[in-house]
Amino acid sequence: MNGGSRTFNLLQQWRIPPGQSSIWRRERLGHQMLKGKFFPGKLWNGPSFCSCQGMQSNTGEFVDKSSAFGSVTALNIGAKEKQSEKHEILGAFQKLPMVMPSVDILSSAKRKARNVPPTKGIANLAKRERNKGAKQLDALMKELAVPLRQYIENFPNKQYLHPYERSLIELTLGDGNYEEVLGRVDSLRKKIVSVGKQQASLCAQSLSKREAEERLSEGLKKIEEVFHVGSNAIDDLLYVAKTLRHMPVVDLEKPTLCLVGAPNVGKSSLVRILSTGKPEVCNYPFTTRGILMGHIMLNYERFQVTDTPGLLTRHDDDRNNLERLTLAVLSHLPTAVLYVHDLSGECGTSPDDQFVTYKEMKVRFSNHLWLDVVSKCDLLQISPASDQEDDLGRYKNFGPDGAIRVSVTCEVGLLELKERVHQMLISQTSKLRSEKSDNEN
Numbered sequence: 001m002n003g004g005s006r007t008f009n010l011l012q013q014w015r016i017p018p019g020q021s022s023i024w025r026r027e028r029l030g031h032q033m034l035k036g037k038f039f040p041g042k043l044w045n046g047p048s049f050c051s052c053q054g055m056q057s058n059t060g061e062f063v064d065k066s067s068a069f070g071s072v073t074a075l076n077i078g079a080k081e082k083q084s085e086k087h088e089i090l091g092a093f094q095k096l097p098m099v100m101p102s103v104d105i106l107s108s109a110k111r112k113a114r115n116v117p118p119t120k121g122i123a124n125l126a127k128r129e130r131n132k133g134a135k136q137l138d139a140l141m142k143e144l145a146v147p148l149r150q151y152i153e154n155f156p157n158k159q160y161l162h163p164y165e166r167s168l169i170e171l172t173l174g175d176g177n178y179e180e181v182l183g184r185v186d187s188l189r190k191k192i193v194s195v196g197k198q199q200a201s202l203c204a205q206s207l208s209k210r211e212a213e214e215r216l217s218e219g220l221k222k223i224e225e226v227f228h229v230g231s232n233a234i235d236d237l238l239y240v241a242k243t244l245r246h247m248p249v250v251d252l253e254k255p256t257l258c259l260v261g262a263p264n265v266g267k268s269s270l271v272r273i274l275s276t277g278k279p280e281v282c283n284y285p286f287t288t289r290g291i292l293m294g295h296i297m298l299n300y301e302r303f304q305v306t307d308t309p310g311l312l313t314r315h316d317d318d319r320n321n322l323e324r325l326t327l328a329v330l331s332h333l334p335t336a337v338l339y340v341h342d343l344s345g346e347c348g349t350s351p352d353d354q355f356v357t358y359k360e361m362k363v364r365f366s367n368h369l370w371l372d373v374v375s376k377c378d379l380l381q382i383s384p385a386s387d388q389e390d391d392l393g394r395y396k397n398f399g400p401d402g403a404i405r406v407s408v409t410c411e412v413g414l415l416e417l418k419e420r421v422h423q424m425l426i427s428q429t430s431k432l433r434s435e436k437s438d439n440e441n
């Protein structure tokens, strides 16, 4: 600890609640969507809960004394046209429009419609009443349809999003569900417009004051009915917006350290040591259930750290959404990897299995800067090295070539680890700069 200095650390975490890793009944949320037709009769195909945790902690050794920060910088996303020109921008979720609950849209629309007066100067009672009725019906229709149109226009088209955000949408809401909700909102809008026009026109044809009054009240009822039937689409959209807005914000231009490894190997324990973040640490697999963003301050520069859910040794098709999130981070964000190996047998994944996944990841993400760390070395007994040992034999004893051995429990190797992480992040800064200038040329 750096004596006396304090640093604010924002740690943003998107989480899936325990026990609901790949599928998650919306019913459990007790959310309004329950009653709606959202994904009728089926389960979410992915995690659907997220929380944003702001954490404040005392400064760790890695945090510069004089630095303080309180929020993550979201990269601005430009107008729609800009999105289509360039995909390499993040931050779309923070720009999502605020969606009003359907009951509020309805009550506000009804109030406004009721206050619409007839056109001035109409002396004939019947004419005045039908004029008022038609105007009020038209107003109700517009007050309901216009916000829906604005939502449809302002929720970004998924194909223009950064691939990382696209993956988050798919893994969080389930494939295709984002578009489905927007589609339902649009069809609700169309129905309201069609029924509203029809009712206004009927009212305008009334022959008497009484008939106009009846048609107005009937028309209002019909529009309201149509709105009621489809209103769950709006509440689903509200939920989608809330969920996406709480996703951790990532800055593509900031060097980012990503901790990867099998479940329960000690990734989060190392995040706690390396950054000012304090992710949950428990002795069971998949404690970390989402992407967690923390920070490291070094020489007045801020670096991002992501803790990720563990990777099991299995085929991609069999991976749960937690594992897929980890792969999305590695695939779409310019991360430097800190790969954590637990050779003690404590974590639940055998060293043999860890070796298989490790080799696969190393090949797949060979363009990433990479550092290997063998965790829990307090639990390791090294058997004498033998010349005959193959790759796996050496791995089981020492981990990958060049791996640093650490123990969080006994505070072994941590200074060296911090130093090496520091060096890697500085190298990543140069790498990002040169990639940026290559792209610009």
Ligand SMILES: Nc1nc2c(ncn2[C@@H]2O[C@H](COP(=O)(O)OP(=O)(O)OP(=O)(O)O)[C@@H](O)[C@H]2O)c(=O)[nH]1
Residues within 6 Å of the ligand: 262, 263, 264, 265, 266, 267, 268, 269, 270, 280, 281, 282, 283, 284, 285, 286, 287, 288, 289, 308, 309, 310, 375, 376, 377, 378, 379, 406, 407, 408, 409, 410
């Ligand atoms: N003996 C020993 N135990 C450790 C060490 N580091 C972490 N652990 C323990 O290992 C268990 C898992 O640690 P975590 O940091 O939660 O592991 P993780 O990789 O983040 O786990 P998931 O989020 O579930 O993938 C916890 O019980 C830790 O206390 C260490 O250096 N020595």
Ligand SMILES: [Mg+2]
Residues within 6 Å of the ligand: 267, 268, 269, 279, 280, 281, 287, 288, 307, 308
């Ligand atoms: Mg963890």
